[in-house]
Amino acid sequence: MTQIIGKPLNRVDGKLKVTGGAHYSAEFPQSNLAYAVCVGSKIARGKIEKIDTQVAENLPGVLSVITYLNAPSLQPLKTLLQGGGAGETRLPLQEAIVHYSGEHIAVVVADTLEQATYAASLIEVTYTGYSALVEIDKEREQAFAPEMPSRPAIITRGNPEVGLADADFRVEETYTTPTEHHNPMEPHATTAVWEGDKLTVYDATQYTYGVRQALATTLSIPEENVRVVCKFIGGAFGCKGSMWSHTILAVIAAREVDRPVKLVLTRSQMFNVVGHRAETEQQVKLGANRDGILTAIYHEGISHTSMFDMFIEPFTSISRMMYACPNLQTSQQIVRLNKGTPTFMRAPGEAPGSFALESALDELAYAVKIDPIELRLRNYADIDPSNNLPWSSNSLKECYQIGAEKFGWSKRNPEPGSMSDGIYQVGMGMASASFPALLFPATAKAHMLPDGTVVVQSSTHEMGTGVATVMAQLAADTLGVSVQQVRFDLGDTELPRAPVSGGSATTASVGTAVQAVARSLKAKVLEIARNDSNSPLHGVADAEVAVENGRVFIKNNPTQGETYSTLLARHNLQQVEAYHDGQMNSQQPQFSKHAFGAQFAEVQVSPHFGEVRVTRFTGVFGVGRVLNQKTARSQIMSGIIMGIGMALMEETVFDSHMGQIVNANLGEYHFPVNADIPEIEVYFVPEEDPHVNPIGVKGIGEIGITGTAAAVANAVYHATGKRIRNLPITPDKVM
Numbered sequence: 001m002t003q004i005i006g007k008p009l010n011r012v013d014g015k016l017k018v019t020g021g022a023h024y025s026a027e028f029p030q031s032n033l034a035y036a037v038c039v040g041s042k043i044a045r046g047k048i049e050k051i052d053t054q055v056a057e058n059l060p061g062v063l064s065v066i067t068y069l070n071a072p073s074l075q076p077l078k079t080l081l082q083g084g085g086a087g088e089t090r091l092p093l094q095e096a097i098v099h100y101s102g103e104h105i106a107v108v109v110a111d112t113l114e115q116a117t118y119a120a121s122l123i124e125v126t127y128t129g130y131s132a133l134v135e136i137d138k139e140r141e142q143a144f145a146p147e148m149p150s151r152p153a154i155i156t157r158g159n160p161e162v163g164l165a166d167a168d169f170r171v172e173e174t175y176t177t178p179t180e181h182h183n184p185m186e187p188h189a190t191t192a193v194w195e196g197d198k199l200t201v202y203d204a205t206q207y208t209y210g211v212r213q214a215l216a217t218t219l220s221i222p223e224e225n226v227r228v229v230c231k232f233i234g235g236a237f238g239c240k241g242s243m244w245s246h247t248i249l250a251v252i253a254a255r256e257v258d259r260p261v262k263l264v265l266t267r268s269q270m271f272n273v274v275g276h277r278a279e280t281e282q283q284v285k286l287g288a289n290r291d292g293i294l295t296a297i298y299h300e301g302i303s304h305t306s307m308f309d310m311f312i313e314p315f316t317s318i319s320r321m322m323y324a325c326p327n328l329q330t331s332q333q334i335v336r337l338n339k340g341t342p343t344f345m346r347a348p349g350e351a352p353g354s355f356a357l358e359s360a361l362d363e364l365a366y367a368v369k370i371d372p373i374e375l376r377l378r379n380y381a382d383i384d385p386s387n388n389l390p391w392s393s394n395s396l397k398e399c400y401q402i403g404a405e406k407f408g409w410s411k412r413n414p415e416p417g418s419m420s421d422g423i424y425q426v427g428m429g430m431a432s433a434s435f436p437a438l439l440f441p442a443t444a445k446a447h448m449l450p451d452g453t454v455v456v457q458s459s460t461h462e463m464g465t466g467v468a469t470v471m472a473q474l475a476a477d478t479l480g481v482s483v484q485q486v487r488f489d490l491g492d493t494e495l496p497r498a499p500v501s502g503g504s505a506t507t508a509s510v511g512t513a514v515q516a517v518a519r520s521l522k523a524k525v526l527e528i529a530r531n532d533s534n535s536p537l538h539g540v541a542d543a544e545v546a547v548e549n550g551r552v553f554i555k556n557n558p559t560q561g562e563t564y565s566t567l568l569a570r571h572n573l574q575q576v577e578a579y580h581d582g583q584m585n586s587q588q589p590q591f592s593k594h595a596f597g598a599q600f601a602e603v604q605v606s607p608h609f610g611e612v613r614v615t616r617f618t619g620v621f622g623v624g625r626v627l628n629q630k631t632a633r634s635q636i637m638s639g640i641i642m643g644i645g646m647a648l649m650e651e652t653v654f655d656s657h658m659g660q661i662v663n664a665n666l667g668e669y670h671f672p673v674n675a676d677i678p679e680i681e682v683y684f685v686p687e688e689d690p691h692v693n694p695i696g697v698k699g700i701g702e703i704g705i706t707g708t709a710a711a712v713a714n715a716v717y718h719a720t721g722k723r724i725r726n727l728p729i730t731p732d733k734v735m
C-alpha cells in the first residue's frame with residue numbers, strides 16, 4: 001500500500017451519482033428530440049405474412065414506422081468473439097422470418113414517447129408460426145460439438161477412462177443451470193444524433209469502440225464519422241459488452257426522421273433482445289482413490305445458442321485448470337434454439353461450470369468421507385494442469401485457511417442434517433473460486449495543466465465498478481499528486497482507444513496504460529527540470545528525484561525542489577502531454593494467470609416450506625494488488641450477491657410451445673433484494689504478483705460469482721441431506 005494505492009477511497013464520481021449529476025445514456029438532452037419504440041415479434045419461430053402499419057402511421061405525432069418492408073439494407077456484422085462489436089449477427093428488419101420471441105419487427109418514431117408507444121401497440125401483424133424450439137431436453141438429438149477457432153471440441157489429457165475405472169470412489173451426476181438474464185438497473189438506451197454525415201451515439205455500452213466499429217460497418221460509413229459516448233453505466237454484467245440491434249434501429253430512425261432519436265428498451269424487451277446466459281446441462285464424473293486424490297475428471301454437457309450465431313457458454317474451462325488431475329476429458333455440445341443469441345454474463349463459463357464442478361467435489365468429499373476443504377487441498381494444483389505453466393501467483397491454500405478461520409468451519413458437524421437453529425435446519429458449505437486474469441491492449445493520453453493538475457484520458461467505461469476512481473489513484477500515485485488533482489475522462493471514442501470492459505480486465509488493461517502514460521508524463525516534466533538551469537533539479541537524474549504533493553524534489557535532500565506549477569509557469573507551458581499505446585507482446589506466456597478464492601456459505605432451511613436463507617457468507621480471495629479496498633470489496637460482494645441469486649432465485653422461464661418468456665419482468669424474474677442478503681465478509685490475501693501485468697492486479701469483477709452457487713448448494717445439502725443439482729434451489733425442490 002502506498003499513500004494512495006490500496007486505500008479505501010470514496011468514489012471520485014460518488015457525489016455526481018447521488019446528486020443526479022451523472023448522466024446515463026438516456027440523459028443527454030437534445031433539442032427537437034423524437035422517440036423510438038421497438039415492436040417485438042409475438043411468435044418465436046415463423047414468418048410475418050402481413051404487417052399493417054397504416055393506423056399507427058396516421059396517428060398524431062407519429063413520424064415514421066420502419067419495418068422490413070421499408071428499412072434500409074444493412075451490411076453484415078461480426079460478433080465480439082469473431083473480432084467485431086455485435087452481440088448477434090442477425091440484422092434487424094431485413095426479412096420477414098422470425099427466429100425468436102420479441103425479435104424486433106418494427107420501430108415507431110414519434111414526437112413523444114407516449115405517441116410512439118401507443119402507435120406501436122396498433123401495428124397489426126399476421127404470422128405463420130411454428131412450434132418453437134426452446135428446450136434443450138427436447139432438441140438433444142440435434143446437439144453437435146462445434147470446433148472452436150482456438151481449441152478442439154474435445155480436450156483430453158492422460159487416460160480418463162482408465163482413471164475412472166481404477167477409482168475407488170466415483171461421482172457421476174448431471175447438473176443444470178437455467179437461462180439467466182443480466183438485469184442491470186439501467187436499461188439499454190441509445191440516443192442517436194446525425195449532423196450531416198456525422199453521427200453521435202449516446203449508448204449504454206461496455207465497449208464504445210466496438211459500437212463505433214459495428215455501426216460504421218453495418219451502415220457502410222467511415223468509422224471517423226461515428227462518435228460513441230457513454231459516461232456512466234447503471235450496471236451491465238456483460239449484456240452491454242456488445243452492440244445489439246436496437247442501437248442500429250435508433251440510428252436508422254434518426255436518419256429517417258432527420259431528428260435526434262432516443263430509444264430506451266423496456267424491462268420486458270431486455271429479456272428478449274440483448275442476450276442472456278445460456279442454459280447448461282453438465283455431466284461431471286469424478287474418480288478418486290481412497291485418499292481422495294482425483295484419478296479422473298470428466299466435464300461434458302450441452303448449452304444452447306441461437307438459430308444464427310454460435311455462442312458457447314464455456315462451462316468446462318474451470319475444470320481443466322482447477323485441480324491437479326492427470327486424467328481429464330472436457331467437451332461441450334450446442335443445440336440451436338429459438339432464442340436470441342446468448343452472451344457473456346458475469347463469469348461466463350466459470351459461474352455455471354463452478355456450480356457443477358464444486359458440487360461434484362462436495363459429493364466426492366462425502367463419498368470418501370474427507371472434509372471438503374481437505375479434499376481440495378489434497379488436489380491442489382501446484383502448476384496449471386491445463387498448460388503445465390507455473391502460476392504467476394496463487395493464494396488458494398491461504399484462501400481456504402483464512403476462510404475456514406473467519407467463517408468458523410471447525411464448528412461444522414460434518415454429518416448432513418445434524419445442525420439446527422430452532423425450527424430451521426442449518427448447513428455450511430464451501431467451494432473454490434477462480435477466474436483468469438486477462439489483459440487487453442489499451443491506450444491512454446495524459447496532460448498536465450499549469451496549476452499542476454493532471455487530465456488522463458482513455459475511452460474505457462464506468463459501469464459502477466469504480467474504474468474512474470482507481471485510474472485516478474494510479475495516475476496520482478505515479479505523478480505524486482492527490483487524487484483530487486487528477487481528472488480521468490472516459491467513455492468517448494474521441495478519447496484514446498480502450499478495450500471492451502469485460503473479462504474482469506479493465507483495471508489491468510487500462511490501468512497498465514494509465515500508469516505507463518503517467519510515467520512518461522512525469523519523465524517529460526522531469527526532463528524539463530533537468531535541462532533548466534533555474535530549476536533546483538537542474539542536472540539531477542530521474543532516479544534521484546521524488547514527487548509528493550505536486551512537488552518534485554531530491555530524494556536525499558527534500559528541501560531542494562519545486563512544485564509542478566512553478567516549473568511549468570517558468571517555462572510558460574500551457575500543458576505537457578504524453579501518450580501511451582499499449583501493444584501486447586506476442587511472446588509465449590511464461591505463467592498461467594488466475595485469481596483464486598474460497599467461498600463459505602451458511603444457510604437456514606425451513607423444513608416445512610423448503611425456503612432457503614443464506615445467513616452468513618464469507619469469501620476470501622487472492623486477486624493480486626488491491627488498488628482500492630472499498631471499491632474492490634464492493635465488486636466481490638456484488639459478485640457473491642449475484643451468485644446467491646443464481647443459487648436460489650434466478651431463472652428465465654420459456655413457454656415450451658410458443659417460445660415466449662413467461663417472466664420477462666422484475667416481479668417474476670427473481671433476484672436478491674437487501675432483505676435476502678446477510679452480512680457478507682470479504683477478505684483479500686495480500687498478493688504481490690510481479691508476473692501478472694505491470695500493475696500487479698488480477699481483476700475482481702467476476703471471481704465473486706464463481707463458486708458461490710456451489711457453496712450455497714453444498715450448504716443446503718449439509719443442512720438437509722438433499723442434493724439439489726438443478727438451479728435455482730427453489731422451495732419446491734427442497735421440500
Ligand code: MOS
Pocket residue numbers: 206236237238239241344345346347348501502503504
Ligand atoms: Mo463481463 S460477462 O466480461 O461483462
